[in-house]
Amino acid sequence: MENRDSYKVIGVMSGTSLDGLDIVLANFQLHNNLWSFEIEEAKTEVYPETIVGQLKRGIRLTDSEIKDLDQTLGEFIGEAIKLSMGEKLSQIDFIASHGHTIFHQPEKGITLQIGSGEFIHQITKTPVVNDFRSLDVSLGGQGAPLVPVGDRDLFHEFDFCLNLGGIANISTKQNEEMIAFDICPFNMVLNSLAERIGLSYDADGRLASQGQIVPELLQQLQAIPYNNELGPKSLGAEDCEKNWKPLVEPSKNSPEDLMCTYCEYAAIEIAKAGSSKAEGSMLVTGGGAFHQHFIERLKSHFKGQVIVPTEELISFKEALVFAYLGVLRVRNQPNCLASVTGAKRNNSGGKLIGF
Incomplete structure:
Protein backbone atom coordinates (compact mmCIF):
# COMPACT_ATOMS: atom_id res chain seq x y z
CA MET A 1 0.00 0.00 0.00
CA PRO A 145 4.30 -1.25 25.76
CA LEU A 146 3.44 -0.41 22.14
CA VAL A 147 1.02 2.45 22.75
CA PRO A 148 3.76 5.10 23.39
CA VAL A 149 4.21 5.73 19.66
CA GLY A 150 0.56 6.77 19.53
CA ASP A 151 0.96 8.81 22.71
CA ARG A 152 3.91 10.66 21.12
CA ASP A 153 2.15 11.41 17.82
CA LEU A 154 -1.53 11.72 18.73
CA PHE A 155 -1.52 12.90 22.38
CA HIS A 156 1.67 14.97 22.60
CA GLU A 157 -0.04 17.76 24.56
CA PHE A 158 0.02 15.63 27.74
CA ASP A 159 3.10 15.02 29.91
CA PHE A 160 1.99 11.48 30.78
CA CYS A 161 -0.44 9.01 29.25
CA LEU A 162 -1.68 6.42 31.73
CA ASN A 163 -3.65 3.37 30.62
CA LEU A 164 -5.62 1.48 33.26
CA GLY A 165 -6.51 -1.85 31.69
CA GLY A 166 -5.74 -5.30 32.98
CA ILE A 167 -2.28 -3.85 33.55
CA ALA A 168 -1.48 -0.21 34.33
CA ASN A 169 1.15 1.32 32.04
CA ILE A 170 2.46 4.82 31.50
CA SER A 171 4.39 6.72 28.85
CA THR A 172 6.18 10.06 28.79
CA LYS A 173 8.85 11.94 26.85
CA GLN A 174 12.21 12.24 28.58
CA ASN A 175 15.23 13.93 27.00
CA GLU A 176 13.41 13.98 23.63
CA GLU A 177 12.85 10.20 23.77
CA MET A 178 9.73 8.30 24.69
CA ILE A 179 9.96 6.01 27.69
CA ALA A 180 7.17 3.76 28.90
CA PHE A 181 6.64 0.71 31.06
CA ASP A 182 4.08 -1.42 32.83
CA ILE A 183 3.61 -0.35 36.44
CA CYS A 184 1.48 -3.08 38.02
CA PRO A 185 -1.52 -5.28 37.34
CA PHE A 186 -4.71 -3.26 37.67
CA ASN A 187 -8.10 -4.63 36.55
CA MET A 188 -6.60 -8.13 36.55
CA VAL A 189 -6.53 -7.96 40.34
CA LEU A 190 -9.51 -5.71 41.02
CA ASN A 191 -11.83 -7.73 38.78
CA SER A 192 -10.76 -11.02 40.34
CA LEU A 193 -11.68 -9.59 43.76
CA ALA A 194 -15.09 -8.48 42.47
CA GLU A 195 -15.69 -11.99 41.14
CA ARG A 196 -15.53 -13.28 44.73
CA ILE A 197 -18.91 -11.72 45.35
CA GLY A 198 -20.43 -12.54 41.99
CA LEU A 199 -19.59 -9.33 40.12
CA SER A 200 -17.49 -8.99 36.99
CA TYR A 201 -16.07 -5.65 38.20
CA ASP A 202 -16.51 -2.96 40.86
CA ALA A 203 -18.73 -0.38 39.11
CA ASP A 204 -17.40 3.15 39.68
CA GLY A 205 -15.23 1.80 42.53
CA ARG A 206 -18.16 1.83 44.94
CA LEU A 207 -17.04 -1.28 46.82
CA ALA A 208 -13.44 -0.07 47.10
CA SER A 209 -14.68 3.24 48.52
CA GLN A 210 -16.43 1.33 51.33
CA GLY A 211 -13.28 -0.53 52.37
CA GLN A 212 -10.41 0.20 54.72
CA ILE A 213 -6.69 0.00 53.92
CA VAL A 214 -5.00 -3.12 55.29
CA PRO A 215 -1.53 -1.77 56.27
CA GLU A 216 0.25 -5.14 56.28
CA LEU A 217 -1.02 -6.02 52.79
CA LEU A 218 -0.10 -2.57 51.49
CA GLN A 219 3.46 -3.07 52.75
CA GLN A 220 3.64 -6.52 51.13
CA LEU A 221 2.45 -5.14 47.78
CA GLN A 222 4.97 -2.30 47.91
CA ALA A 223 7.74 -4.81 48.66
CA ILE A 224 7.25 -6.68 45.35
CA PRO A 225 10.68 -6.40 43.65
CA TYR A 226 9.20 -5.39 40.27
CA ASN A 227 8.14 -2.04 41.75
CA ASN A 228 11.77 -0.93 42.01
CA GLU A 229 13.12 -2.44 38.81
CA LEU A 230 14.30 0.04 36.22
CA GLY A 231 12.78 0.02 32.73
CA PRO A 232 12.40 -1.14 30.09
CA LYS A 233 10.06 -3.58 31.80
CA SER A 234 6.68 -5.16 31.10
CA LEU A 235 4.20 -7.55 32.66
CA GLY A 236 2.01 -10.45 31.57
CA ALA A 237 -0.77 -12.47 33.14
CA GLU A 238 1.75 -14.99 34.41
CA ASP A 239 3.53 -12.25 36.41
CA CYS A 240 0.26 -11.29 38.06
CA GLU A 241 -0.44 -14.94 38.92
CA LYS A 242 3.03 -15.36 40.40
CA ASN A 243 3.65 -12.15 42.33
CA TRP A 244 0.43 -10.18 42.97
CA LYS A 245 -2.51 -12.53 43.30
CA PRO A 246 -0.81 -14.76 45.94
CA LEU A 247 -0.71 -11.74 48.25
CA VAL A 248 -4.29 -10.65 47.65
CA GLU A 249 -6.41 -13.71 46.97
CA PRO A 250 -5.66 -15.89 50.06
CA SER A 251 -6.39 -12.94 52.35
CA LYS A 252 -9.19 -13.30 54.89
CA ASN A 253 -9.99 -9.61 54.64
CA SER A 254 -13.19 -8.50 52.94
CA PRO A 255 -13.19 -7.87 49.18
CA GLU A 256 -13.95 -4.20 49.94
CA ASP A 257 -10.84 -3.87 52.14
CA LEU A 258 -8.70 -5.71 49.60
CA MET A 259 -9.91 -3.48 46.75
CA CYS A 260 -9.35 -0.35 48.82
CA THR A 261 -5.83 -1.47 49.70
CA TYR A 262 -4.96 -2.43 46.14
CA CYS A 263 -6.19 0.93 44.84
CA GLU A 264 -3.98 2.69 47.36
CA TYR A 265 -0.98 0.61 46.28
CA ALA A 266 -1.60 1.26 42.57
CA ALA A 267 -2.09 5.00 43.14
CA ILE A 268 1.18 5.23 45.06
CA GLU A 269 3.13 3.34 42.38
CA ILE A 270 1.60 5.34 39.52
CA ALA A 271 2.31 8.65 41.27
CA LYS A 272 5.89 7.45 41.76
CA ALA A 273 6.11 6.70 38.03
CA GLY A 274 4.97 10.26 37.33
CA SER A 275 7.34 11.92 39.77
CA SER A 276 9.75 13.06 37.02
CA LYS A 277 7.25 15.81 36.16
CA ALA A 278 5.52 16.36 39.46
CA GLU A 279 3.45 19.29 38.19
CA GLY A 280 2.67 17.72 34.82
CA SER A 281 -0.57 16.61 33.19
CA MET A 282 -1.61 12.95 33.15
CA LEU A 283 -4.20 11.67 30.66
CA VAL A 284 -5.99 8.65 32.13
CA THR A 285 -7.74 6.14 29.85
CA GLY A 286 -8.75 2.47 29.95
CA GLY A 287 -11.52 0.90 32.00
CA GLY A 288 -9.91 1.90 35.29
CA ALA A 289 -10.56 5.57 34.48
CA PHE A 290 -14.21 4.94 35.44
CA HIS A 291 -13.10 3.79 38.92
CA GLN A 292 -13.93 6.96 40.81
CA HIS A 293 -12.39 5.86 44.11
CA PHE A 294 -9.09 5.07 42.42
CA ILE A 295 -9.08 8.39 40.53
CA GLU A 296 -9.57 10.20 43.84
CA ARG A 297 -6.63 8.31 45.38
CA LEU A 298 -4.46 9.03 42.34
CA LYS A 299 -5.26 12.73 42.59
CA SER A 300 -4.26 12.58 46.25
CA HIS A 301 -0.82 11.09 45.47
CA PHE A 302 0.01 12.71 42.10
CA LYS A 303 0.48 16.42 42.54
CA GLY A 304 0.05 17.30 38.89
CA GLN A 305 -3.17 17.44 36.88
CA VAL A 306 -5.12 14.20 36.42
CA ILE A 307 -7.23 14.44 33.25
CA VAL A 308 -10.08 11.99 32.59
CA PRO A 309 -11.30 12.56 28.99
CA THR A 310 -14.53 11.63 27.19
CA GLU A 311 -16.03 8.20 27.73
CA GLU A 312 -15.28 7.30 24.11
CA LEU A 313 -11.58 8.07 24.44
CA ILE A 314 -11.37 6.32 27.82
CA SER A 315 -12.75 3.12 26.35
CA PHE A 316 -11.26 3.10 22.88
CA LYS A 317 -7.87 4.82 23.00
Whole structure:
Protein backbone atom coordinates (compact mmCIF):
# COMPACT_ATOMS: atom_id res chain seq x y z
CA MET A 1 0.00 0.00 0.00
CA GLU A 2 1.50 3.31 -1.11
CA ASN A 3 2.20 6.04 1.42
CA ARG A 4 -0.69 8.48 1.54
CA ASP A 5 -1.84 11.44 3.61
CA SER A 6 -5.05 9.78 4.81
CA TYR A 7 -6.17 6.34 5.93
CA LYS A 8 -9.43 4.81 7.09
CA VAL A 9 -8.60 1.95 9.47
CA ILE A 10 -10.35 -0.40 11.87
CA GLY A 11 -8.40 -0.93 15.10
CA VAL A 12 -9.15 -3.94 17.29
CA MET A 13 -8.03 -4.47 20.88
CA SER A 14 -8.57 -7.39 23.23
CA GLY A 15 -7.20 -6.47 26.64
CA THR A 16 -6.21 -8.52 29.65
CA SER A 17 -9.32 -7.28 31.50
CA LEU A 18 -11.44 -9.58 29.27
CA ASP A 19 -14.26 -7.03 29.29
CA GLY A 20 -14.81 -7.38 25.55
CA LEU A 21 -13.43 -6.70 22.10
CA ASP A 22 -12.95 -2.98 21.37
CA ILE A 23 -13.46 -2.02 17.71
CA VAL A 24 -12.73 1.47 16.37
CA LEU A 25 -13.19 2.90 12.89
CA ALA A 26 -10.81 5.85 12.66
CA ASN A 27 -9.67 8.33 10.03
CA PHE A 28 -6.04 9.50 10.12
CA GLN A 29 -4.75 12.60 8.36
CA LEU A 30 -1.14 13.71 7.85
CA HIS A 31 -0.60 17.47 7.52
CA ASN A 32 2.71 19.30 7.88
CA ASN A 33 4.28 16.10 9.29
CA LEU A 34 1.68 15.95 12.08
CA TRP A 35 -0.94 13.22 12.41
CA SER A 36 -4.50 13.88 13.50
CA PHE A 37 -7.37 11.45 14.02
CA GLU A 38 -11.14 11.24 14.07
CA ILE A 39 -13.06 8.36 15.61
CA GLU A 40 -15.93 7.65 13.21
CA GLU A 41 -17.38 4.70 15.09
CA ALA A 42 -16.51 2.75 18.24
CA LYS A 43 -18.12 -0.36 19.69
CA THR A 44 -17.36 -3.09 22.23
CA GLU A 45 -18.45 -6.62 21.42
CA VAL A 46 -18.85 -8.74 24.57
CA TYR A 47 -17.12 -12.12 24.53
CA PRO A 48 -19.18 -15.29 24.87
CA GLU A 49 -18.61 -16.95 28.24
CA THR A 50 -16.99 -19.92 26.51
CA ILE A 51 -14.25 -17.70 25.04
CA VAL A 52 -13.78 -15.82 28.32
CA GLY A 53 -13.23 -19.11 30.13
CA GLN A 54 -10.69 -20.29 27.57
CA LEU A 55 -8.79 -16.98 27.62
CA LYS A 56 -8.64 -17.05 31.43
CA ARG A 57 -7.04 -20.49 31.23
CA GLY A 58 -4.76 -19.41 28.40
CA ILE A 59 -1.43 -19.83 30.18
CA ARG A 60 -2.40 -23.40 31.14
CA LEU A 61 -3.63 -24.58 27.73
CA THR A 62 -1.76 -27.14 25.61
CA ASP A 63 -0.22 -26.16 22.27
CA SER A 64 -3.10 -27.84 20.46
CA GLU A 65 -5.70 -26.02 22.57
CA ILE A 66 -3.97 -22.69 21.95
CA LYS A 67 -3.99 -23.34 18.21
CA ASP A 68 -7.73 -24.05 18.33
CA LEU A 69 -8.37 -20.96 20.45
CA ASP A 70 -6.31 -18.84 18.04
CA GLN A 71 -8.69 -19.88 15.25
CA THR A 72 -11.83 -19.51 17.41
CA LEU A 73 -10.85 -16.01 18.50
CA GLY A 74 -9.88 -15.01 14.96
CA GLU A 75 -13.29 -16.14 13.71
CA PHE A 76 -15.02 -14.23 16.53
CA ILE A 77 -13.04 -11.05 15.76
CA GLY A 78 -13.80 -11.30 12.06
CA GLU A 79 -17.52 -11.84 12.61
CA ALA A 80 -17.64 -9.08 15.26
CA ILE A 81 -16.08 -6.61 12.80
CA LYS A 82 -18.58 -7.55 10.10
CA LEU A 83 -21.48 -7.22 12.54
CA SER A 84 -20.41 -3.90 14.06
CA MET A 85 -19.21 -2.12 10.92
CA GLY A 86 -21.72 -3.38 8.34
CA GLU A 87 -21.47 -1.63 4.97
CA LYS A 88 -18.65 0.63 6.21
CA LEU A 89 -16.32 -2.38 6.09
CA SER A 90 -16.02 -2.01 2.31
CA GLN A 91 -14.72 1.55 2.70
CA ILE A 92 -11.72 0.86 4.91
CA ASP A 93 -8.07 0.38 3.93
CA PHE A 94 -7.22 -2.38 6.42
CA ILE A 95 -7.77 -3.85 9.89
CA ALA A 96 -5.12 -3.57 12.63
CA SER A 97 -5.68 -6.23 15.31
CA HIS A 98 -3.66 -6.49 18.50
CA GLY A 99 -5.10 -9.91 19.32
CA HIS A 100 -5.15 -11.29 22.85
CA THR A 101 -1.93 -11.88 24.78
CA ILE A 102 -1.60 -15.46 26.04
CA PHE A 103 2.12 -15.55 26.87
CA HIS A 104 4.45 -12.65 27.49
CA GLN A 105 7.92 -13.65 28.71
CA PRO A 106 10.29 -11.40 26.75
CA GLU A 107 13.26 -12.38 28.92
CA LYS A 108 12.86 -15.84 27.34
CA GLY A 109 12.19 -14.41 23.88
CA ILE A 110 8.51 -15.42 24.10
CA THR A 111 5.39 -13.39 23.34
CA LEU A 112 2.15 -14.71 21.85
CA GLN A 113 -0.99 -12.86 20.81
CA ILE A 114 -3.78 -15.05 19.47
CA GLY A 115 -6.74 -14.19 17.24
CA SER A 116 -5.77 -15.49 13.82
CA GLY A 117 -5.17 -12.67 11.35
CA GLU A 118 -5.66 -15.15 8.51
CA PHE A 119 -9.18 -15.96 9.70
CA ILE A 120 -9.99 -12.28 10.24
CA HIS A 121 -8.89 -11.64 6.65
CA GLN A 122 -10.88 -14.56 5.24
CA ILE A 123 -14.08 -13.52 7.01
CA THR A 124 -13.88 -9.75 6.36
CA LYS A 125 -12.22 -9.92 2.90
CA THR A 126 -10.05 -7.05 4.14
CA PRO A 127 -6.25 -6.73 4.58
CA VAL A 128 -5.07 -7.29 8.16
CA VAL A 129 -2.05 -6.22 10.22
CA ASN A 130 -1.44 -8.26 13.37
CA ASP A 131 1.34 -9.74 15.53
CA PHE A 132 2.81 -6.37 16.46
CA ARG A 133 5.14 -7.59 19.24
CA SER A 134 7.18 -10.52 17.91
CA LEU A 135 9.73 -8.55 15.90
CA ASP A 136 10.65 -6.35 18.86
CA VAL A 137 11.09 -9.37 21.14
CA SER A 138 13.33 -11.01 18.52
CA LEU A 139 15.45 -7.85 18.65
CA GLY A 140 15.92 -8.25 22.41
CA GLY A 141 13.11 -5.89 23.39
CA GLN A 142 10.16 -6.25 25.74
CA GLY A 143 7.66 -6.10 22.88
CA ALA A 144 5.66 -3.76 25.14
CA PRO A 145 4.30 -1.25 25.76
CA LEU A 146 3.44 -0.41 22.14
CA VAL A 147 1.02 2.45 22.75
CA PRO A 148 3.76 5.10 23.39
CA VAL A 149 4.21 5.73 19.66
CA GLY A 150 0.56 6.77 19.53
CA ASP A 151 0.96 8.81 22.71
CA ARG A 152 3.91 10.66 21.12
CA ASP A 153 2.15 11.41 17.82
CA LEU A 154 -1.53 11.72 18.73
CA PHE A 155 -1.52 12.90 22.38
CA HIS A 156 1.67 14.97 22.60
CA GLU A 157 -0.04 17.76 24.56
CA PHE A 158 0.02 15.63 27.74
CA ASP A 159 3.10 15.02 29.91
CA PHE A 160 1.99 11.48 30.78
CA CYS A 161 -0.44 9.01 29.25
CA LEU A 162 -1.68 6.42 31.73
CA ASN A 163 -3.65 3.37 30.62
CA LEU A 164 -5.62 1.48 33.26
CA GLY A 165 -6.51 -1.85 31.69
CA GLY A 166 -5.74 -5.30 32.98
CA ILE A 167 -2.28 -3.85 33.55
CA ALA A 168 -1.48 -0.21 34.33
CA ASN A 169 1.15 1.32 32.04
CA ILE A 170 2.46 4.82 31.50
CA SER A 171 4.39 6.72 28.85
CA THR A 172 6.18 10.06 28.79
CA LYS A 173 8.85 11.94 26.85
CA GLN A 174 12.21 12.24 28.58
CA ASN A 175 15.23 13.93 27.00
CA GLU A 176 13.41 13.98 23.63
CA GLU A 177 12.85 10.20 23.77
CA MET A 178 9.73 8.30 24.69
CA ILE A 179 9.96 6.01 27.69
CA ALA A 180 7.17 3.76 28.90
CA PHE A 181 6.64 0.71 31.06
CA ASP A 182 4.08 -1.42 32.83
CA ILE A 183 3.61 -0.35 36.44
CA CYS A 184 1.48 -3.08 38.02
CA PRO A 185 -1.52 -5.28 37.34
CA PHE A 186 -4.71 -3.26 37.67
CA ASN A 187 -8.10 -4.63 36.55
CA MET A 188 -6.60 -8.13 36.55
CA VAL A 189 -6.53 -7.96 40.34
CA LEU A 190 -9.51 -5.71 41.02
CA ASN A 191 -11.83 -7.73 38.78
CA SER A 192 -10.76 -11.02 40.34
CA LEU A 193 -11.68 -9.59 43.76
CA ALA A 194 -15.09 -8.48 42.47
CA GLU A 195 -15.69 -11.99 41.14
CA ARG A 196 -15.53 -13.28 44.73
CA ILE A 197 -18.91 -11.72 45.35
CA GLY A 198 -20.43 -12.54 41.99
CA LEU A 199 -19.59 -9.33 40.12
CA SER A 200 -17.49 -8.99 36.99
CA TYR A 201 -16.07 -5.65 38.20
CA ASP A 202 -16.51 -2.96 40.86
CA ALA A 203 -18.73 -0.38 39.11
CA ASP A 204 -17.40 3.15 39.68
CA GLY A 205 -15.23 1.80 42.53
CA ARG A 206 -18.16 1.83 44.94
CA LEU A 207 -17.04 -1.28 46.82
CA ALA A 208 -13.44 -0.07 47.10
CA SER A 209 -14.68 3.24 48.52
CA GLN A 210 -16.43 1.33 51.33
CA GLY A 211 -13.28 -0.53 52.37
CA GLN A 212 -10.41 0.20 54.72
CA ILE A 213 -6.69 0.00 53.92
CA VAL A 214 -5.00 -3.12 55.29
CA PRO A 215 -1.53 -1.77 56.27
CA GLU A 216 0.25 -5.14 56.28
CA LEU A 217 -1.02 -6.02 52.79
CA LEU A 218 -0.10 -2.57 51.49
CA GLN A 219 3.46 -3.07 52.75
CA GLN A 220 3.64 -6.52 51.13
CA LEU A 221 2.45 -5.14 47.78
CA GLN A 222 4.97 -2.30 47.91
CA ALA A 223 7.74 -4.81 48.66
CA ILE A 224 7.25 -6.68 45.35
CA PRO A 225 10.68 -6.40 43.65
CA TYR A 226 9.20 -5.39 40.27
CA ASN A 227 8.14 -2.04 41.75
CA ASN A 228 11.77 -0.93 42.01
CA GLU A 229 13.12 -2.44 38.81
CA LEU A 230 14.30 0.04 36.22
CA GLY A 231 12.78 0.02 32.73
CA PRO A 232 12.40 -1.14 30.09
CA LYS A 233 10.06 -3.58 31.80
CA SER A 234 6.68 -5.16 31.10
CA LEU A 235 4.20 -7.55 32.66
CA GLY A 236 2.01 -10.45 31.57
CA ALA A 237 -0.77 -12.47 33.14
CA GLU A 238 1.75 -14.99 34.41
CA ASP A 239 3.53 -12.25 36.41
CA CYS A 240 0.26 -11.29 38.06
CA GLU A 241 -0.44 -14.94 38.92
CA LYS A 242 3.03 -15.36 40.40
CA ASN A 243 3.65 -12.15 42.33
CA TRP A 244 0.43 -10.18 42.97
CA LYS A 245 -2.51 -12.53 43.30
CA PRO A 246 -0.81 -14.76 45.94
CA LEU A 247 -0.71 -11.74 48.25
CA VAL A 248 -4.29 -10.65 47.65
CA GLU A 249 -6.41 -13.71 46.97
CA PRO A 250 -5.66 -15.89 50.06
CA SER A 251 -6.39 -12.94 52.35
CA LYS A 252 -9.19 -13.30 54.89
CA ASN A 253 -9.99 -9.61 54.64
CA SER A 254 -13.19 -8.50 52.94
CA PRO A 255 -13.19 -7.87 49.18
CA GLU A 256 -13.95 -4.20 49.94
CA ASP A 257 -10.84 -3.87 52.14
CA LEU A 258 -8.70 -5.71 49.60
CA MET A 259 -9.91 -3.48 46.75
CA CYS A 260 -9.35 -0.35 48.82
CA THR A 261 -5.83 -1.47 49.70
CA TYR A 262 -4.96 -2.43 46.14
CA CYS A 263 -6.19 0.93 44.84
CA GLU A 264 -3.98 2.69 47.36
CA TYR A 265 -0.98 0.61 46.28
CA ALA A 266 -1.60 1.26 42.57
CA ALA A 267 -2.09 5.00 43.14
CA ILE A 268 1.18 5.23 45.06
CA GLU A 269 3.13 3.34 42.38
CA ILE A 270 1.60 5.34 39.52
CA ALA A 271 2.31 8.65 41.27
CA LYS A 272 5.89 7.45 41.76
CA ALA A 273 6.11 6.70 38.03
CA GLY A 274 4.97 10.26 37.33
CA SER A 275 7.34 11.92 39.77
CA SER A 276 9.75 13.06 37.02
CA LYS A 277 7.25 15.81 36.16
CA ALA A 278 5.52 16.36 39.46
CA GLU A 279 3.45 19.29 38.19
CA GLY A 280 2.67 17.72 34.82
CA SER A 281 -0.57 16.61 33.19
CA MET A 282 -1.61 12.95 33.15
CA LEU A 283 -4.20 11.67 30.66
CA VAL A 284 -5.99 8.65 32.13
CA THR A 285 -7.74 6.14 29.85
CA GLY A 286 -8.75 2.47 29.95
CA GLY A 287 -11.52 0.90 32.00
CA GLY A 288 -9.91 1.90 35.29
CA ALA A 289 -10.56 5.57 34.48
CA PHE A 290 -14.21 4.94 35.44
CA HIS A 291 -13.10 3.79 38.92
CA GLN A 292 -13.93 6.96 40.81
CA HIS A 293 -12.39 5.86 44.11
CA PHE A 294 -9.09 5.07 42.42
CA ILE A 295 -9.08 8.39 40.53
CA GLU A 296 -9.57 10.20 43.84
CA ARG A 297 -6.63 8.31 45.38
CA LEU A 298 -4.46 9.03 42.34
CA LYS A 299 -5.26 12.73 42.59
CA SER A 300 -4.26 12.58 46.25
CA HIS A 301 -0.82 11.09 45.47
CA PHE A 302 0.01 12.71 42.10
CA LYS A 303 0.48 16.42 42.54
CA GLY A 304 0.05 17.30 38.89
CA GLN A 305 -3.17 17.44 36.88
CA VAL A 306 -5.12 14.20 36.42
CA ILE A 307 -7.23 14.44 33.25
CA VAL A 308 -10.08 11.99 32.59
CA PRO A 309 -11.30 12.56 28.99
CA THR A 310 -14.53 11.63 27.19
CA GLU A 311 -16.03 8.20 27.73
CA GLU A 312 -15.28 7.30 24.11
CA LEU A 313 -11.58 8.07 24.44
CA ILE A 314 -11.37 6.32 27.82
CA SER A 315 -12.75 3.12 26.35
CA PHE A 316 -11.26 3.10 22.88
CA LYS A 317 -7.87 4.82 23.00
CA GLU A 318 -5.91 1.55 22.81
CA ALA A 319 -7.88 0.29 19.80
CA LEU A 320 -7.38 3.71 18.19
CA VAL A 321 -3.63 3.56 18.76
CA PHE A 322 -3.35 0.07 17.29
CA ALA A 323 -5.13 1.37 14.19
CA TYR A 324 -2.43 4.06 14.05
CA LEU A 325 0.37 1.51 14.60
CA GLY A 326 -1.07 -0.29 11.59
CA VAL A 327 -0.77 2.91 9.55
CA LEU A 328 2.92 3.17 10.47
CA ARG A 329 3.45 -0.50 9.62
CA VAL A 330 1.98 -0.25 6.13
CA ARG A 331 4.15 2.86 5.60
CA ASN A 332 7.14 0.83 6.87
CA GLN A 333 7.85 3.43 9.56
CA PRO A 334 8.86 2.58 13.14
CA ASN A 335 5.91 1.74 15.38
CA CYS A 336 7.95 0.26 18.22
CA LEU A 337 10.58 2.34 19.99
CA ALA A 338 13.88 1.00 21.31
CA SER A 339 13.86 3.69 24.02
CA VAL A 340 10.67 2.10 25.35
CA THR A 341 11.29 -1.62 24.87
CA GLY A 342 15.08 -1.92 25.06
CA ALA A 343 15.31 -3.53 21.62
CA LYS A 344 18.46 -3.24 19.50
CA ARG A 345 16.74 -0.67 17.28
CA ASN A 346 13.44 0.99 16.48
CA ASN A 347 11.35 -1.34 14.37
CA SER A 348 8.15 -1.60 12.36
CA GLY A 349 6.33 -4.61 13.78
CA GLY A 350 3.29 -6.34 12.36
CA LYS A 351 2.48 -9.18 10.00
CA LEU A 352 0.80 -8.07 6.76
CA ILE A 353 -1.99 -10.37 5.52
CA GLY A 354 -3.89 -9.85 2.29
CA PHE A 355 -2.16 -6.71 1.12
